[in-house]
Structures are given as C-alpha cells and as structure tokens.
Amino acid sequence: MDTLHLLLDRRSVPARQLTEPGPDADEQARLFAAALRVPDHGKLAPWRLITLEGEAKHEFGRRLLDLAIRKDPDLPPARREKEAQRYSFAPLVVAVVAHVQQGRIPEQEQLLSAGCVAYNLLLGAQALGYSAQWLTGWAAYDRDAAAILGLDEDERVIAFVHIGTPALDVPERERPAPQSRVCRWTP
Numbered sequence: 001m002d003t004l005h006l007l008l009d010r011r012s013v014p015a016r017q018l019t020e021p022g023p024d025a026d027e028q029a030r031l032f033a034a035a036l037r038v039p040d041h042g043k044l045a046p047w048r049l050i051t052l053e054g055e056a057k058h059e060f061g062r063r064l065l066d067l068a069i070r071k072d073p074d075l076p077p078a079r080r081e082k083e084a085q086r087y088s089f090a091p092l093v094v095a096v097v098a099h100v101q102q103g104r105i106p107e108q109e110q111l112l113s114a115g116c117v118a119y120n121l122l123l124g125a126q127a128l129g130y131s132a133q134w135l136t137g138w139a140a141y142d143r144d145a146a147a148i149l150g151l152d153e154d155e156r157v158i159a160f161v162h163i164g165t166p167a168l169d170v171p172e173r174e175r176p177a178p179q180s181r182v183c184r185w186t187p
C-alpha cells in the first residue's frame with residue numbers, strides 16, 4: 001500500500017471490534033520503532049510507551065474497575081459492565097505516555113509530539129494489516145489510574161491505542177470536505 005493510499009484509507013475500528021491476532025513480537029518491534037520517529041522540538045523524547053497484553057491487560061482492566069467502584073460505590077451495573085470489558089477486546093493496548101519537561105520547549109509542542117506517536121501507532125498498525133483505535137476515557141485523566149500504570153507525577157496518558165484484527169469491515173464515516181477546512185490566505 002503506498003503511503004498516500006494508507007493515509008486516505010485510514011480509519012479507526014472500534015476497540016470492541018478488535019480481536020486476535022494482534023502484532024507479534026517482531027511486528028511490535030517494527031511498529032514501535034516507526035511510531036517513535038516523530039517530530040520532536042528540542043529532541044526531548046517527551047514520551048514513552050507501555051504495552052498491555054494478555055493477563056496483564058485483564059488485570060489492568062480489573063484494577064480500573066475496582067478504582068471506578070471506589071470512586072463511585074453506586075456505579076450503575078451498565079457502567080460496571082463497560083468498565084469490566086474496556087480492556088478485554090483488542091489483543092494489544094499501548095498506553096502513550098507524555099512527560100512534559102520544563103524549559104524552553106512549550107508544553108503544547110511536547111504534547112503534540114506525543115500525539116504524533118499515538119497517531120503513528122494508528123498508521124503503523126494499519127500498515128501492518130491490523131486496525132486500531134485511539135481511546136482515552138476517564139482513566140487517561142485520573143491520577144490514581146496513572147499510579148496503577150506506574151507513571152511518575154509529571155507523566156500523563158495521551159492515548160490508549162487498542163490494536164488488533166477487525167471483526168468486521170468498518171464503513172467509511174462522513175469526513176469534512178477538505179475545501180471546507182482549507183483556504184488560501186490572501187494579503
């Protein structure tokens with residue numbers, strides 16, 4: 001698949017439609033090498049990846065469910081069910097973690113660099129023949145959830161990228177017409 005075709009064809013597949021198989025160890029190594037080649041002002045590498053697979057992924061989901069119930073003991077059954085299943089679908093979930101460093105490089109630029117890592121994971125997964133979805137959800141913004149992942153105080157989750165084999169063909173969704181989002185500046 002040529003690169004522009006890959007970009008023009010890119011679409012997410014909902015995490016609950018992602019099944020086995022996921023990328024094996026060799027594919028993951030290539031995927032992560034590609035994903036980390038992002039623009040990075042100041043060469044700070046203000047990001048890292050944490051993979052969640054197999055039993056560890058299920059345990060992470062269980063701990064998040066416990067945390068959600070601790071925060072809201074009246075969590076309705078439907079929400080409990082959703083929390084319990086969130087990490088049970090895609091065979092591989094990659095947490096993209098940003099570590100914004102104080103200094104001359106603006107925070108925005110470091111977060112955008114981390115966002116590029118997450119986006120590269122989507123593209124790289126598709127290039128390998130898999131599908132993916134970038135999710136955040138409450139856990140990406142919760143310090144107790146960050147502690148479960150083992151993050152430092154100055155780290156945050158930018159994305160949980162769910163990767164696997166699509167269980168169905170996802171139809172194209174309506175996209176904004178490029179001409180509605182592009183204009184030529186005239187002085």
Ligand SMILES: Cc1cc2nc3c(=O)[nH]c(=O)nc-3n(C[C@H](O)[C@H](O)[C@H](O)COP(=O)(O)O)c2cc1C
Nearest residue numbers: 010011012013014133134135136137138158159173
């Ligand atoms: C930063 C970020 C966070 C997102 N978080 C969620 C999320 O928590 N839940 C969700 O349903 N979609 C979320 N999305 C949207 C999906 O990743 C995806 O873009 C959407 O399903 C549309 O599919 P598309 O990528 O084919 O346009 C998020 C997207 C971004 C960029």
